[in-house]
Structures are given as C-alpha cells and as structure tokens.
Amino acid sequence: MSEQQTDQQNALDQLSINALRFLAVDAVEKAKSGHPGAPLGCAPIAYLLYHKLMRHDPSDPKWINRDRFVLSNGHASALLYGVLHLSGYDLPISQLEQFRQWGSHTPGHPEYGEAPGVEVTTGPLGQGFAMAAGIATAEKHLGAVYNRDEHAIIDHFTYALCGDGDLMEGISHEAASLAGTLGLGKLIVLYDDNLISLDGPTELSFTEDVTKRFEGYHWHVQMVDDGNDLVALEAAIKAAQAETTKPSLIRVRTVIGYGSPKAGTSKVHGEALGADAVKATKKNLGWPEDKTFYVPEEAAKNWGQAKSKGKKVHEEWQKGFEEYKKAYPAPAAEFDRVIKAELAEGWEKKVPTFPTDKPVATRNAGQVVMNAIENVVPELFGGAADLTASTKTIFKDSANFHVDPKGRNVFFGVREFGMCAMVNGMAAHGGLIPFGSTFFTFSDYARNALRMAALMSLHSLFIFTHDSVGLGEDGPTHQPIEQLMSLRLIPQLTDFRPADANETAACWQLALERKSASFMALSRQDLPVLDAEKYKVHEGVKKGAYALDNSGKDIILIATGSEVSLIMKAAEELKAAGIGASVVSMPSFKLFDEQDETYKASLFPENTPKLAVEAGSTMGWYKYVGHNGGVIGLDRFGASAPGPIALEKLGISVAHVVEKAKQLVKK
Structure with a gap:
C-alpha cells in the first residue's frame, strides 16, 4: 500500500x-440519559473488531460459529x-433515535433478545465478564466434542470489553481465576483502562496492579498505550489470538x-454531555456541528463491508459443514439437534421411576436421574462449586472438563x-443445557446471576441441595429460611421443590423440556418415595x-419437599380424630x-380451610x-442440631400440623 493509500485508509478509518x-453521543443527548464517555473512548476498539477482525454475519446473528462480543461495561450500550x-x-x-425509550429495542443496558447481535444482557458489572x-467454555467443549481434524465446525473467539467497575466486582476475580485454570485460550478481554470511575479518578479506590x-x-496480558492506535490494537489482538493456551487481557x-x-473526567461518565459540549466535541473531532445521527456516505460504505465479508465467511463455513455432515453423519445430526435446542426423540424414556421400598434423599435421586439420562442428553453440562460430593451433580462416566x-x-x-x-454464558452460547450447583x-x-438467567x-439450571433446617448440625449459617420464597419472587424463574425421588425425576424432565431458567431445592435427608403410578406423580408435577x-x-x-410426607402422616392422625383432610x-x-x-x-376450593406447611419463610x-x-413455617433462623430434632423443635412436626389443623377446622 502506497503512502497516499495509507493516508486515505487512515482518514477513512477515522471517519468511520x-x-x-x-x-452514540447523539443517542445519549436525545435521550438526555446515558453514558457518552466510554463510546467516545472505545469506538476504535469496536470499529477494529466489528469491521476487520471478528468473524460474524450481521444477516444471521445466530450463526453458531460466529465470534462473540460481550459488552461487560453495559452502561456503554450506545x-x-x-x-x-x-x-x-x-x-x-430509528432505534438509536429512540434510545432508552419505552418500547424501543435499544434499552439503557443491552438486553438479550431485544436487539440482534446482543449476545447477553449486561449492566450488573462483572457478570458480562463472567458470561x-x-x-x-461452551466453545471449547463443543469444539472438542464435534470437531474433527479437517473440520473445525466450532472454532471461534469470544471477545469482551470491560471497564474498571467490572474488574472491581468480586465476580470478575472468580471468573478470571477459573478461566485461567481452564485454559480458555479463545477468550480475549479488552480492558478500557481509562483511569476514571463514576466517583472520580480510580486512584480513589482501585490501585492494584491489574497486569500482575x-x-x-x-x-x-498485554498493554496498548494509546486506544486510538489501530495498528497497536490490531497487533495486540492478533497476539492474543495466537495464544491458545491462556485467556488474554x-x-x-x-x-x-x-x-x-469533559474528556478524562468523571463528568462524562454517566450523563449526557449537554448541547454546548456536544457541539464542542463535534468541532474538536471535525464533525458537522449541525447534524445529528449523521453517517457520511463513505463511512456507511466502509462499515457495510462487515456485512458482505460476514456473509462470505458464513457461506464458507456452511460449505465445510455440509462436507462434515457427509463425512460424519452421526455427530453432525447430533450437533444440528443441540444447536436447535431440541431434545433427542424418546430421551424421556430414560428418566427413571423409583420404587417405594426405601426412602431416598432428593439430592441422591437427582444424581440417579442425571446419570440415567447422561447418554441421551449429551448437551447437559456442568458441575458444582466445590460440593460435587454433597450436591451429587456429577456424571460418573464422564471426564473432568479441565483435563x-x-x-x-x-x-x-x-x-x-x-x-x-458462567452457566448463563454457556446457555447463551447455544448447544448446551448447562447447570451449576x-x-x-x-x-x-x-x-x-439467577435473576439475569430469568x-x-x-x-440455565441451578441445582441447590440441603434445602431446609432438616440438613441438621451445620446450623443457621447453612440452613436456608428465606431463600426459597425469595427466589420464587423472580419473574420467569421456575421453582422446583420435589417431595420425593419420583417428583425429582419429574422435575428434572420438566426443567429440561421447558427451555427456561429454573432451580431445584433438594433435600439432604432421606424421604419416603411416592408411588409414581398411584399418584400420577409426573402429571401432577406438570x-x-x-x-x-x-x-x-x-x-x-x-406442602412442598420434605414436608409432604409429614402432612400425609398428619392427615392420617386427623382422620383418626374424625377430621377429613385432603x-x-x-x-x-x-x-x-x-x-x-x-x-x-x-384443587383449592374457596370455602375449605387450608393449611400450608413448609420449612421456610411463610x-x-x-x-x-x-x-x-x-x-406453618419458619420466620426465624434455624439451629444447630440433628435434622429431625431441629425440625421438631422449630415446629415442623406432625403434632403441630394436627394441632393447627384442628384450630382451623373449629373456626
């Protein structure tokens, strides 16, 4: 490229x-709300990624092998x-002109499902980084499962842009630590290191050595000293791409x-610039001061190359996938199924039914279910927060992802x-049904994170065990009280607290079929098993x-969970006392x-008195x-004691149910 051509390209880059x-500035100014500072500072990064380096197809935002971009500092949504x-x-x-307005697809923070190309909802800082x-993680696992030497059908990078706030939040430490341990070599995070947070200079609260x-x-880890230097930025990103054993910052x-x-100050972080400052900014950068939402023809044409290039890259991938299907029909068919989020035909036949001859803790029943369906639901993927032996969430015939x-x-x-x-990120990627416990x-x-999943x-599936004071001796710090009702308050999050092993199996089946976020609260203690056929358990749980x-x-x-067997016993005692209890x-x-x-x-006729029993908040x-x-419930914290004693002392007992039921009937 000649010097003249280089100068022309540089000018076109700057125009774009x-x-x-x-x-971004005009969108924020029109809304009189938003964050113009980060877009002004980070636009070169976004341009370089979307225009030149990322493999993505704007005409098909859900192409499975696209590079992903996560705006972790979601306040920079403009x-x-x-x-x-x-x-x-x-x-x-027109959507940018309606930024942050009712009914638009451009809300204040990026929301998954609103604008095409938004990979995940971000805003609560640090979660975008973790997602x-x-x-x-999903890319690495699916690539290992489905790629063949000559066919890399899952082979993409995940880029994230984050700010100081993301790195201050504790979740970034958790996710970064695990990402390094897992060797996520295709994760590239660009850190907007601008030395400013909302309260002022970062030296007020954030002085650690981020590199170390x-x-x-x-x-x-690399450092680019000038965020406007496209050559240095591109060299750093390509070096990060070449490092395949470690994630990159x-x-x-x-x-x-x-x-x-207001450049370089907190005044430009979280509020519109104001009309005068907008004009001054446009003047400083050689932009027409009297135009809003203006895109010069040359810039539009230059940006438009992203769409044509992306379509071509996607078509090339599709040709390769067609060859892959011919060479490897079985894994190709499975891959096609899982990325469409369709369960295998007849998979539910592997869901076990439990006999009634001995009690089973619902956490143990969950493990039996997981391992029974392991081979027919290969997209099920996940683990526990250092509690695998306790939550019973492990595939006995599968390897450790890290190894x-x-x-x-x-x-x-x-x-x-x-x-x-991270489970949410896996789910957003597609091709997996991930869980954490x-x-x-x-x-x-x-x-x-549960709220974000919903x-x-x-x-996303969340498996919680040790679901009540019935867990016993670990005491109040480990005994949930308000958690069950609290999570039920989250819209679009399905709650499951099964009463026994067969309800647990039904809950697992429904959690997989519903294709939405859900959680299970499972018992540590053994519970009597309901006769699945007699009580039509599966249909009932639905x-x-x-x-x-x-x-x-x-x-x-x-009742729910472990208290169901308790009210069944209470009903028998009430019957003996001449009181009919359903x-x-x-x-x-x-x-x-x-x-x-x-x-x-x-089920709940209006004029019949009702008594609910649950070992948690009323x-x-x-x-x-x-x-x-x-x-009958618990509006106080628990106590350290063997589970049966803790339940008895706290009023979760047959005697208390019978007493309370008699009082209600007498009213």
Missing part, C-alpha cells in the same frame, strides 16, 4: 470511527447499538469522553456467583400442585400459577391459603 462516536447499526445488523437508525468466560493480578491467574489506555470538553475438554464435569471451585454467571443457602452469593429466559388425597372435605393440607403436594408455585382458574379452584403462602387459612 467518528461516525460511531457521534451516533456504543454497541451504534456498531450493530453500522455493521448491518437489523437495527435501524464471556462461560461462552468460551491477571498474570497470577495464568492469563496472557489487553489493557487499553483510553481517554474517557475523548474529544469532549479433557470433551468431559462434561466442571469443577467450578468455591465460586458460586462466578459459576452461575451448591448448597441452597449459598444461592444468596449467586442471586443476581431476565434473559436462558435455559401442574405445579396436585392432590395426593382429595377425600377429606374439612381441611386441605398443602393432601396436596405443591412442588412448583410457578407451574401452578400457569394453570387455568378451573383447575386451581378444583411469606407468599397466604396467596394460596386465603383469609381463612394458616401457614
């Missing part, structure tokens, strides 16, 4: 970068919307609010939050609540709420038991 900058529009994704400029690690930190995590020294009068990337067992270590966010009380550590409607005995007309006893198992509030009003009324139950009902 500035077009992106000012789409940058992402601008780059998606310019690259040719189906995001018209990117999850996406890279990430090198200690076994990452490949590229520190990029940018100027927040580049070109604006063999074909393995389906992931040892997440004591990283509950990082684990659950820990003790139920520690769901608190990971709660926001918000994105991802097929409705969220069902009658185990509907013969009693005086009172209805309702018994209802209610494994899922969410599923029951989805039923029609006729079914709900048939809040929320009154919706079902009504003004004439009662609830």
Whole structure:
C-alpha cells in the first residue's frame, strides 16, 4: 500500500470511527440519559473488531460459529447499538433515535433478545465478564466434542470489553481465576483502562496492579498505550489470538469522553454531555456541528463491508459443514439437534421411576436421574462449586472438563456467583443445557446471576441441595429460611421443590423440556418415595400442585419437599380424630400459577380451610391459603442440631400440623 493509500485508509478509518462516536453521543443527548464517555473512548476498539477482525454475519446473528462480543461495561450500550447499526445488523437508525425509550429495542443496558447481535444482557458489572468466560467454555467443549481434524465446525473467539467497575466486582476475580485454570485460550478481554470511575479518578479506590493480578491467574496480558492506535490494537489482538493456551487481557489506555470538553473526567461518565459540549466535541473531532445521527456516505460504505465479508465467511463455513455432515453423519445430526435446542426423540424414556421400598434423599435421586439420562442428553453440562460430593451433580462416566475438554464435569471451585454467571454464558452460547450447583443457602452469593438467567429466559439450571433446617448440625449459617420464597419472587424463574425421588425425576424432565431458567431445592435427608403410578406423580408435577388425597372435605393440607410426607402422616392422625383432610403436594408455585382458574379452584376450593406447611419463610403462602387459612413455617433462623430434632423443635412436626389443623377446622 502506497503512502497516499495509507493516508486515505487512515482518514477513512477515522471517519468511520467518528461516525460511531457521534451516533452514540447523539443517542445519549436525545435521550438526555446515558453514558457518552466510554463510546467516545472505545469506538476504535469496536470499529477494529466489528469491521476487520471478528468473524460474524450481521444477516444471521445466530450463526453458531460466529465470534462473540460481550459488552461487560453495559452502561456503554450506545456504543454497541451504534456498531450493530453500522455493521448491518437489523437495527435501524430509528432505534438509536429512540434510545432508552419505552418500547424501543435499544434499552439503557443491552438486553438479550431485544436487539440482534446482543449476545447477553449486561449492566450488573462483572457478570458480562463472567458470561464471556462461560461462552468460551461452551466453545471449547463443543469444539472438542464435534470437531474433527479437517473440520473445525466450532472454532471461534469470544471477545469482551470491560471497564474498571467490572474488574472491581468480586465476580470478575472468580471468573478470571477459573478461566485461567481452564485454559480458555479463545477468550480475549479488552480492558478500557481509562483511569476514571463514576466517583472520580480510580486512584480513589482501585490501585492494584491489574497486569500482575491477571498474570497470577495464568492469563496472557498485554498493554496498548494509546486506544486510538489501530495498528497497536490490531497487533495486540492478533497476539492474543495466537495464544491458545491462556485467556488474554489487553489493557487499553483510553481517554474517557475523548474529544469532549469533559474528556478524562468523571463528568462524562454517566450523563449526557449537554448541547454546548456536544457541539464542542463535534468541532474538536471535525464533525458537522449541525447534524445529528449523521453517517457520511463513505463511512456507511466502509462499515457495510462487515456485512458482505460476514456473509462470505458464513457461506464458507456452511460449505465445510455440509462436507462434515457427509463425512460424519452421526455427530453432525447430533450437533444440528443441540444447536436447535431440541431434545433427542424418546430421551424421556430414560428418566427413571423409583420404587417405594426405601426412602431416598432428593439430592441422591437427582444424581440417579442425571446419570440415567447422561447418554441421551449429551448437551447437559456442568458441575458444582466445590460440593460435587454433597450436591451429587456429577456424571460418573464422564471426564473432568479441565483435563479433557470433551468431559462434561466442571469443577467450578468455591465460586458460586462466578459459576452461575458462567452457566448463563454457556446457555447463551447455544448447544448446551448447562447447570451449576451448591448448597441452597449459598444461592444468596449467586442471586443476581439467577435473576439475569430469568431476565434473559436462558435455559440455565441451578441445582441447590440441603434445602431446609432438616440438613441438621451445620446450623443457621447453612440452613436456608428465606431463600426459597425469595427466589420464587423472580419473574420467569421456575421453582422446583420435589417431595420425593419420583417428583425429582419429574422435575428434572420438566426443567429440561421447558427451555427456561429454573432451580431445584433438594433435600439432604432421606424421604419416603411416592408411588409414581398411584399418584400420577409426573402429571401432577406438570401442574405445579396436585392432590395426593382429595377425600377429606374439612381441611386441605398443602406442602412442598420434605414436608409432604409429614402432612400425609398428619392427615392420617386427623382422620383418626374424625377430621377429613385432603393432601396436596405443591412442588412448583410457578407451574401452578400457569394453570387455568378451573383447575386451581378444583384443587383449592374457596370455602375449605387450608393449611400450608413448609420449612421456610411463610411469606407468599397466604396467596394460596386465603383469609381463612394458616401457614406453618419458619420466620426465624434455624439451629444447630440433628435434622429431625431441629425440625421438631422449630415446629415442623406432625403434632403441630394436627394441632393447627384442628384450630382451623373449629373456626
């Protein structure tokens, strides 16, 4: 390339970068809300990735082998919307003009499912970083399972852009540590190292040596001194691509609010620039001051190359995949099925039915189910936060992913939050049904990741064991009280608390079939097994609540999990006392709420008193038991004692149920 051609290309690059900058600035200014600083500083990074280095197809944003880009610092959403529009994704400029407005596809933070090209919902800082690690994990596993020497059908990079806030959040430490341990060589994180946070200079609160930190995590770390230097940026990204054994961090020294009068200060972080500052910024960068949402023809044409190049790359991949299908029809058919999120035909026949001859802890029943369906649901993938032996969430016939990337067992270590966010990344990638597990009380550590799974409607599974004070001697720190009702409050998150082994099997089947986020609360202690055929357990669980005995007309006893066997015993005692009690198992509030009003009324007739029993918070139950009902539960913390004694002393007992039921009947 001649010197003149180089100068022309440089000018075109700058024109294209500035077009992106000012789409973001104008969007924020029109909304009078948003974050213009990061888009002004990071536009060169986004341009280089989307225009030149990433393999992506704007005409097919769901192409399975596309490079992924995660904007972990989601407050910079105007940058992402601008780059998606310019690259040719189906995001018209009218959507940028409606930034942060009701009904638009350009909300304040990127939301999965709103704008094409948004890989995950980001905003809660650090989670995008962790989800990117999850996406890279999925890529590594699926590539190991399905690639053949001459056919790399899953072979893409995962890029993330993060800021200081992401790296301050504890979840970034969890995810970065595990990513280094797992050797996620195709994970490339670009760190917007602009020395400014919302409160002011980062020296106020963030002075650690980030390079040494990430090198200690076994990452490949580079520094680019000038975020506007496209040559240095490209060289660093290509060096990161070449490092296949370690994830990469590229520190990029940018100027927040580049070109604006507020550049390099926190004033440009979280609010619109203001009309005068917008004009000054445009003047400083040689942009027409009187134009908004303006994209010069030359810039639009240049950006448009991303779409044509992406389509060509995708077509080449598709040709290779057609050859792969001919050479390897069986794995190709399975691959095609899992990326379409379709379960194998007849897989449910492997779901076991448990005999009634001996009690089984529902955590143990879950392990039996997992291993029974292991070979027919190969997309099921995950592990525990250093509690595999306790949560019973391991495939006995599969390898450790860290040792063999074909393995389906992931040892997440004591990283509950990082684990659950990474599970969300895996689910967003596609081709897997991922799960993470820990003790139920520690769901608190990971709660926001569960919320994000529900918000994105991802097929993420969360397996929680030791679900009540019945776990015993570990005491109040480990005994969940409010967690069950608290998680039920999250919209779009399905709750499962099965009463026995057969309900557990039904819950597992439903969790896999529903294709949405769900959690299970499973017992440590053994529980009597319900007769699956007699009680039509599977059909009952599908409705969220069902009658185990509907013969009693005086009172209805309702329970979940381990308390179901307790109310069955109480019903027998009440019957002996001349009181007819119906018994209802209610494994899922969410599923029951989805039923029609006729079914709900048939199960819970309005004028019959109802008593709910659950070893957890009573809040929320009154919706079902009504003004004439009662609830036996726990609105206090537990106690350290053997499980049966703890339950008895805290009032979760047959005697207490019988006493309370008699009181309600007498009203």
